[in-house]
Amino acid sequence: MAEIGTELTRFILEEERKYPSATGSLSLALNTIASACKVIASHVRMAGLVDILGKAGKVNVQGEEVQKLDELSNEILIDYLSDCGEFFGLASEELNEPIFPEKGKNGKYVISFDPLDGSSNIDVNVSIGTIFSIHKKVNGTQEDFLQEGYKQIAAGYVIYGSSTMLVYTTGNGVNGFTLDPSVGMFLLSHPNIKLPEKGKIYSINEANEKKWDKEGLKDFINTLKDEGYTSRYIGSMVADVHRTLIKGGIFGYPSDKKNKNGKLRLLYEASPMAFLIEQAGGLSTNGKESILNIKPQDIHQRTPVFLGSQKEIKQLLEHIC
Ligand SMILES: O=P(O)(O)OC[C@H]1O[C@](O)(COP(=O)(O)O)[C@@H](O)[C@@H]1O
Ligand SMILES: [Mg+2]
Numbered sequence: 001m002a003e004i005g006t007e008l009t010r011f012i013l014e015e016e017r018k019y020p021s022a023t024g025s026l027s028l029a030l031n032t033i034a035s036a037c038k039v040i041a042s043h044v045r046m047a048g049l050v051d052i053l054g055k056a057g058k059v060n061v062q063g064e065e066v067q068k069l070d071e072l073s074n075e076i077l078i079d080y081l082s083d084c085g086e087f088f089g090l091a092s093e094e095l096n097e098p099i100f101p102e103k104g105k106n107g108k109y110v111i112s113f114d115p116l117d118g119s120s121n122i123d124v125n126v127s128i129g130t131i132f133s134i135h136k137k138v139n140g141t142q143e144d145f146l147q148e149g150y151k152q153i154a155a156g157y158v159i160y161g162s163s164t165m166l167v168y169t170t171g172n173g174v175n176g177f178t179l180d181p182s183v184g185m186f187l188l189s190h191p192n193i194k195l196p197e198k199g200k201i202y203s204i205n206e207a208n209e210k211k212w213d214k215e216g217l218k219d220f221i222n223t224l225k226d227e228g229y230t231s232r233y234i235g236s237m238v239a240d241v242h243r244t245l246i247k248g249g250i251f252g253y254p255s256d257k258k259n260k261n262g263k264l265r266l267l268y269e270a271s272p273m274a275f276l277i278e279q280a281g282g283l284s285t286n287g288k289e290s291i292l293n294i295k296p297q298d299i300h301q302r303t304p305v306f307l308g309s310q311k312e313i314k315q316l317l318e319h320i321c
Protein backbone atom coordinates (compact mmCIF):
# COMPACT_ATOMS: atom_id res chain seq x y z
CA MET A 1 0.00 0.00 0.00
CA ALA A 2 1.24 3.52 -0.79
CA GLU A 3 2.71 5.45 2.12
CA ILE A 4 0.92 8.31 3.85
CA GLY A 5 2.24 11.53 2.33
CA THR A 6 2.64 10.08 -1.19
CA GLU A 7 1.96 12.83 -3.69
CA LEU A 8 -1.18 12.40 -5.81
CA THR A 9 0.69 12.56 -9.15
CA ARG A 10 3.05 9.79 -8.04
CA PHE A 11 0.19 7.72 -6.63
CA ILE A 12 -1.70 7.97 -9.93
CA LEU A 13 1.42 6.95 -11.90
CA GLU A 14 2.08 3.99 -9.62
CA GLU A 15 -1.52 2.84 -10.04
CA GLU A 16 -1.11 3.16 -13.82
CA ARG A 17 2.05 1.00 -13.79
CA LYS A 18 -0.06 -1.90 -12.47
CA TYR A 19 -1.67 -2.01 -15.95
CA PRO A 20 1.05 -2.49 -18.58
CA SER A 21 -1.37 -1.63 -21.39
CA ALA A 22 -2.27 1.75 -19.84
CA THR A 23 -1.47 4.72 -22.07
CA GLY A 24 -1.33 7.47 -19.45
CA SER A 25 -4.59 9.04 -20.63
CA LEU A 26 -6.47 8.47 -17.39
CA SER A 27 -3.50 9.68 -15.36
CA LEU A 28 -3.43 12.95 -17.29
CA ALA A 29 -7.20 13.25 -16.97
CA LEU A 30 -7.10 12.81 -13.18
CA ASN A 31 -4.15 15.15 -12.74
CA THR A 32 -5.97 17.79 -14.78
CA ILE A 33 -9.01 17.56 -12.50
CA ALA A 34 -6.72 17.92 -9.47
CA SER A 35 -5.04 21.01 -10.97
CA ALA A 36 -8.35 22.68 -11.81
CA CYS A 37 -9.67 22.01 -8.31
CA LYS A 38 -6.56 23.52 -6.74
CA VAL A 39 -7.36 26.71 -8.62
CA ILE A 40 -10.99 26.55 -7.44
CA ALA A 41 -9.75 25.94 -3.87
CA SER A 42 -7.57 29.03 -4.00
CA HIS A 43 -10.61 31.13 -5.02
CA VAL A 44 -12.80 29.53 -2.34
CA ARG A 45 -10.19 30.36 0.33
CA MET A 46 -10.31 34.06 -0.67
CA ALA A 47 -14.01 34.24 -1.49
CA GLY A 48 -14.88 36.88 1.11
CA LEU A 49 -12.11 39.20 -0.07
CA VAL A 50 -12.72 39.18 -3.79
CA ASP A 51 -15.99 39.77 -5.54
CA ILE A 52 -17.11 36.14 -5.92
CA LEU A 53 -19.75 35.72 -3.23
CA GLY A 54 -23.42 36.12 -4.05
CA LYS A 55 -25.64 35.54 -7.05
CA ALA A 56 -24.49 35.58 -10.67
CA GLY A 57 -27.88 36.93 -11.79
CA LYS A 58 -28.79 33.83 -13.85
CA VAL A 59 -30.90 30.71 -13.55
CA ASN A 60 -29.44 27.38 -14.76
CA VAL A 61 -31.07 24.59 -16.77
CA GLN A 62 -32.45 23.14 -13.52
CA GLY A 63 -34.21 26.42 -12.72
CA GLU A 64 -31.81 27.12 -9.85
CA GLU A 65 -30.23 30.50 -9.15
CA VAL A 66 -26.56 30.43 -10.21
CA GLN A 67 -24.00 31.79 -7.72
CA LYS A 68 -20.85 33.61 -8.87
CA LEU A 69 -18.70 30.76 -7.54
CA ASP A 70 -20.80 28.16 -9.45
CA GLU A 71 -20.02 30.07 -12.62
CA LEU A 72 -16.33 30.62 -11.87
CA SER A 73 -15.76 26.96 -10.93
CA ASN A 74 -17.55 25.86 -14.08
CA GLU A 75 -15.34 28.12 -16.24
CA ILE A 76 -12.14 26.88 -14.57
CA LEU A 77 -13.08 23.22 -15.07
CA ILE A 78 -14.13 23.77 -18.68
CA ASP A 79 -10.81 25.53 -19.43
CA TYR A 80 -8.64 22.82 -17.88
CA LEU A 81 -10.65 19.81 -19.08
CA SER A 82 -11.01 21.15 -22.64
CA ASP A 83 -7.32 21.90 -22.88
CA CYS A 84 -5.95 18.55 -21.66
CA GLY A 85 -7.10 16.65 -24.75
CA GLU A 86 -8.28 13.54 -22.89
CA PHE A 87 -11.98 14.44 -22.75
CA PHE A 88 -14.11 14.00 -25.84
CA GLY A 89 -17.10 15.57 -24.09
CA LEU A 90 -17.95 17.57 -20.98
CA ALA A 91 -21.35 17.68 -19.24
CA SER A 92 -21.86 20.06 -16.35
CA GLU A 93 -24.66 21.01 -14.00
CA GLU A 94 -24.19 24.54 -15.27
CA LEU A 95 -24.35 23.72 -19.02
CA ASN A 96 -27.67 23.17 -20.80
CA GLU A 97 -25.99 20.86 -23.30
CA PRO A 98 -22.64 19.04 -23.20
CA ILE A 99 -19.67 20.52 -25.01
CA PHE A 100 -17.20 18.69 -27.23
CA PRO A 101 -13.83 20.50 -27.09
CA GLU A 102 -11.79 20.79 -30.28
CA LYS A 103 -8.66 19.50 -28.52
CA GLY A 104 -10.55 16.48 -27.18
CA LYS A 105 -11.63 15.04 -30.52
CA ASN A 106 -9.33 12.04 -30.02
CA GLY A 107 -10.02 11.90 -26.28
CA LYS A 108 -10.98 8.55 -24.79
CA TYR A 109 -13.33 9.80 -22.08
CA VAL A 110 -16.40 11.84 -21.31
CA ILE A 111 -16.76 13.60 -17.99
CA SER A 112 -19.84 14.79 -16.09
CA PHE A 113 -19.35 17.22 -13.23
CA ASP A 114 -20.96 19.37 -10.59
CA PRO A 115 -18.48 22.27 -10.55
CA LEU A 116 -19.61 23.63 -7.20
CA ASP A 117 -21.77 21.49 -4.96
CA GLY A 118 -23.53 22.97 -1.96
CA SER A 119 -24.31 26.37 -3.48
CA SER A 120 -26.48 27.46 -0.54
CA ASN A 121 -23.43 27.16 1.72
CA ILE A 122 -21.04 29.32 -0.35
CA ASP A 123 -21.85 32.65 1.26
CA VAL A 124 -21.76 31.32 4.82
CA ASN A 125 -18.32 29.69 4.72
CA VAL A 126 -19.57 26.11 5.10
CA SER A 127 -17.97 23.17 3.25
CA ILE A 128 -18.66 22.94 -0.48
CA GLY A 129 -17.14 20.79 -3.23
CA THR A 130 -16.70 19.60 -6.81
CA ILE A 131 -17.94 16.18 -7.98
CA PHE A 132 -16.86 14.30 -11.14
CA SER A 133 -17.66 11.11 -13.00
CA ILE A 134 -15.68 9.68 -15.95
CA HIS A 135 -16.94 7.19 -18.54
CA LYS A 136 -15.30 5.81 -21.67
CA LYS A 137 -16.22 7.36 -24.98
CA VAL A 138 -18.18 4.65 -26.84
CA ASN A 139 -20.02 6.07 -29.85
CA GLY A 140 -18.67 9.59 -29.89
CA THR A 141 -22.17 11.00 -29.33
CA GLN A 142 -24.20 12.51 -26.51
CA GLU A 143 -25.27 8.93 -25.65
CA ASP A 144 -21.81 8.39 -24.13
CA PHE A 145 -22.86 10.42 -21.09
CA LEU A 146 -25.88 8.18 -20.57
CA GLN A 147 -24.04 5.09 -19.32
CA GLU A 148 -24.80 3.29 -16.07
CA GLY A 149 -22.80 4.17 -12.99
CA TYR A 150 -21.21 0.73 -12.78
CA LYS A 151 -19.45 1.56 -16.06
CA GLN A 152 -17.62 4.54 -14.54
CA ILE A 153 -13.87 4.50 -15.14
CA ALA A 154 -13.25 6.89 -12.28
CA ALA A 155 -15.22 9.14 -9.96
CA GLY A 156 -14.49 11.42 -7.07
CA TYR A 157 -14.90 14.73 -5.37
CA VAL A 158 -12.91 17.58 -3.94
CA ILE A 159 -14.17 19.01 -0.67
CA TYR A 160 -13.32 22.61 0.16
CA GLY A 161 -13.69 22.19 3.92
CA SER A 162 -11.55 22.83 6.96
CA SER A 163 -8.89 21.40 4.66
CA THR A 164 -9.17 20.73 0.93
CA MET A 165 -9.30 17.02 0.10
CA LEU A 166 -9.54 15.04 -3.11
CA VAL A 167 -11.15 11.60 -2.77
CA TYR A 168 -11.36 9.31 -5.80
CA THR A 169 -11.74 5.78 -7.07
CA THR A 170 -10.88 4.02 -10.30
CA GLY A 171 -12.76 0.91 -9.19
CA ASN A 172 -9.86 -0.30 -7.12
CA GLY A 173 -10.70 1.09 -3.67
CA VAL A 174 -11.03 4.65 -2.47
CA ASN A 175 -8.18 6.96 -1.50
CA GLY A 176 -8.18 10.45 -0.03
CA PHE A 177 -5.54 13.18 -0.44
CA THR A 178 -5.22 16.38 1.59
CA LEU A 179 -3.98 19.55 -0.07
CA ASP A 180 -0.88 20.89 1.65
CA PRO A 181 -1.31 24.57 0.80
CA SER A 182 2.32 25.39 1.62
CA VAL A 183 3.54 23.30 -1.33
CA GLY A 184 0.33 23.16 -3.39
CA MET A 185 0.30 19.36 -3.47
CA PHE A 186 -2.36 16.77 -2.72
CA LEU A 187 -0.76 14.21 -0.34
CA LEU A 188 -2.17 10.80 0.55
CA SER A 189 -3.84 11.13 3.95
CA HIS A 190 -6.68 8.57 3.85
CA PRO A 191 -5.50 5.35 2.13
CA ASN A 192 -8.02 2.64 1.23
CA ILE A 193 -11.06 4.22 2.90
CA LYS A 194 -13.61 1.69 4.18
CA LEU A 195 -17.01 2.56 5.64
CA PRO A 196 -17.78 1.01 9.01
CA GLU A 197 -20.47 -1.68 8.59
CA LYS A 198 -22.69 0.41 10.84
CA GLY A 199 -22.54 4.06 11.86
CA LYS A 200 -24.18 6.32 14.43
CA ILE A 201 -25.35 9.20 12.24
CA TYR A 202 -28.25 9.76 9.84
CA SER A 203 -28.14 12.68 7.41
CA ILE A 204 -31.36 13.77 5.76
CA ASN A 205 -33.26 17.06 5.45
CA GLU A 206 -35.93 16.37 8.08
CA ALA A 207 -37.62 19.70 7.33
CA ASN A 208 -39.10 17.87 4.32
CA GLU A 209 -40.60 15.08 6.44
CA LYS A 210 -44.21 16.15 5.89
CA LYS A 211 -43.65 15.99 2.12
CA TRP A 212 -42.02 12.52 2.08
CA ASP A 213 -44.03 10.14 -0.04
CA LYS A 214 -42.99 6.95 1.78
CA GLU A 215 -44.47 6.31 5.22
CA GLY A 216 -41.76 3.74 5.89
CA LEU A 217 -39.09 6.43 5.73
CA LYS A 218 -40.42 8.18 8.84
CA ASP A 219 -40.57 4.82 10.66
CA PHE A 220 -36.99 4.11 9.63
CA ILE A 221 -35.70 7.45 10.94
CA ASN A 222 -37.65 6.95 14.19
CA THR A 223 -36.10 3.50 14.57
CA LEU A 224 -32.63 5.01 14.18
CA LYS A 225 -33.48 7.61 16.82
CA ASP A 226 -34.63 4.83 19.17
CA GLU A 227 -31.33 3.07 18.53
CA GLY A 228 -29.44 6.18 19.70
CA TYR A 229 -28.40 7.66 16.34
CA THR A 230 -27.68 11.35 16.07
CA SER A 231 -28.44 13.68 13.17
CA ARG A 232 -26.02 15.71 11.01
CA TYR A 233 -27.12 17.53 7.86
CA ILE A 234 -24.92 20.12 6.18
CA GLY A 235 -26.82 20.60 2.93
CA SER A 236 -23.71 20.14 0.76
CA MET A 237 -23.83 16.63 -0.67
CA VAL A 238 -20.03 16.51 -0.83
CA ALA A 239 -19.71 17.24 2.89
CA ASP A 240 -22.55 14.94 3.96
CA VAL A 241 -21.18 12.08 1.84
CA HIS A 242 -17.60 12.71 2.98
CA ARG A 243 -18.68 12.30 6.61
CA THR A 244 -20.68 9.17 5.72
CA LEU A 245 -17.66 7.68 3.93
CA ILE A 246 -15.44 8.19 6.97
CA LYS A 247 -17.86 7.55 9.83
CA GLY A 248 -20.54 5.35 8.24
CA GLY A 249 -24.27 5.75 8.83
CA ILE A 250 -26.64 6.92 6.14
CA PHE A 251 -27.11 9.95 3.87
CA GLY A 252 -30.35 10.37 1.94
CA TYR A 253 -32.19 12.75 -0.33
CA PRO A 254 -35.52 11.01 -0.98
CA SER A 255 -38.33 11.68 -3.43
CA ASP A 256 -41.31 13.54 -2.01
CA LYS A 257 -44.88 14.42 -2.95
CA LYS A 258 -43.69 17.41 -5.00
CA ASN A 259 -40.39 16.08 -6.35
CA LYS A 260 -41.09 12.57 -7.58
CA ASN A 261 -37.43 12.04 -8.50
CA GLY A 262 -35.91 13.80 -5.53
CA LYS A 263 -33.46 16.66 -5.99
CA LEU A 264 -30.01 15.27 -6.65
CA ARG A 265 -28.77 14.67 -10.17
CA LEU A 266 -27.91 11.14 -11.28
CA LEU A 267 -24.92 11.77 -13.54
CA TYR A 268 -22.82 14.21 -11.55
CA GLU A 269 -24.04 13.77 -7.97
CA ALA A 270 -25.67 10.40 -7.21
CA SER A 271 -23.74 8.08 -9.50
CA PRO A 272 -20.14 9.17 -8.67
CA MET A 273 -20.94 9.21 -4.94
CA ALA A 274 -22.55 5.75 -5.20
CA PHE A 275 -19.40 4.44 -6.94
CA LEU A 276 -17.23 5.77 -4.09
CA ILE A 277 -19.52 4.46 -1.35
CA GLU A 278 -19.80 0.99 -2.91
CA GLN A 279 -16.04 0.86 -3.54
CA ALA A 280 -15.56 1.63 0.16
CA GLY A 281 -17.76 -1.33 1.14
CA GLY A 282 -21.09 0.52 1.56
CA LEU A 283 -24.33 0.38 -0.41
CA SER A 284 -26.33 2.77 -2.58
CA THR A 285 -29.99 2.70 -3.58
CA ASN A 286 -32.71 4.81 -5.14
CA GLY A 287 -35.18 2.76 -3.05
CA LYS A 288 -35.43 0.01 -5.65
CA GLU A 289 -31.97 -0.81 -6.97
CA SER A 290 -28.34 0.19 -6.69
CA ILE A 291 -27.82 3.68 -8.08
CA LEU A 292 -25.02 2.19 -10.16
CA ASN A 293 -27.56 0.10 -12.12
CA ILE A 294 -29.76 2.99 -13.28
CA LYS A 295 -29.59 3.59 -17.03
CA PRO A 296 -29.69 7.38 -17.45
CA GLN A 297 -32.19 8.82 -19.92
CA ASP A 298 -31.19 12.43 -19.63
CA ILE A 299 -28.05 14.36 -18.66
CA HIS A 300 -29.73 16.38 -15.93
CA GLN A 301 -32.05 13.66 -14.63
CA ARG A 302 -32.71 13.51 -10.92
CA THR A 303 -32.99 10.48 -8.66
CA PRO A 304 -33.81 9.67 -5.06
CA VAL A 305 -30.52 8.83 -3.29
CA PHE A 306 -29.58 6.79 -0.24
CA LEU A 307 -25.92 6.01 0.46
CA GLY A 308 -24.27 4.49 3.48
CA SER A 309 -23.19 1.59 5.60
CA GLN A 310 -24.50 -1.89 4.88
CA LYS A 311 -26.56 -2.10 8.06
CA GLU A 312 -28.46 1.15 7.60
CA ILE A 313 -29.18 0.73 3.89
CA LYS A 314 -30.50 -2.82 4.40
CA GLN A 315 -32.62 -1.58 7.32
CA LEU A 316 -33.96 1.31 5.18
CA LEU A 317 -34.97 -1.10 2.42
CA GLU A 318 -36.86 -3.28 4.93
CA HIS A 319 -38.89 -0.19 5.88
CA ILE A 320 -39.61 1.32 2.46
CA CYS A 321 -39.95 -1.69 0.15
O1 LIG B 1 -31.24 22.38 0.77
P1 LIG B 1 -31.66 20.99 0.49
O2 LIG B 1 -32.99 20.89 -0.20
O3 LIG B 1 -31.57 20.09 1.69
O4 LIG B 1 -30.63 20.43 -0.62
C1 LIG B 1 -29.32 20.15 -0.32
C2 LIG B 1 -28.70 19.46 -1.50
O5 LIG B 1 -28.67 20.36 -2.60
C3 LIG B 1 -27.38 20.49 -3.11
O6 LIG B 1 -26.80 21.67 -2.62
C4 LIG B 1 -27.49 20.55 -4.62
O7 LIG B 1 -26.27 20.75 -5.23
P2 LIG B 1 -25.85 22.14 -5.98
O8 LIG B 1 -25.48 23.14 -4.92
O9 LIG B 1 -24.72 21.67 -6.81
O10 LIG B 1 -27.05 22.56 -6.79
C5 LIG B 1 -26.60 19.28 -2.56
O11 LIG B 1 -25.25 19.55 -2.38
C6 LIG B 1 -27.27 19.04 -1.23
O12 LIG B 1 -27.20 17.69 -0.83
MG1 LIG C 1 -24.60 19.61 -6.28
Ligand SMILES: [Mg+2]
Binds near residue numbers: 115
Ligand atom coordinates in the same frame (compact mmCIF):
# COMPACT_ATOMS: atom_id res chain seq x y z
MG1 LIG D 1 -23.54 22.62 -8.16
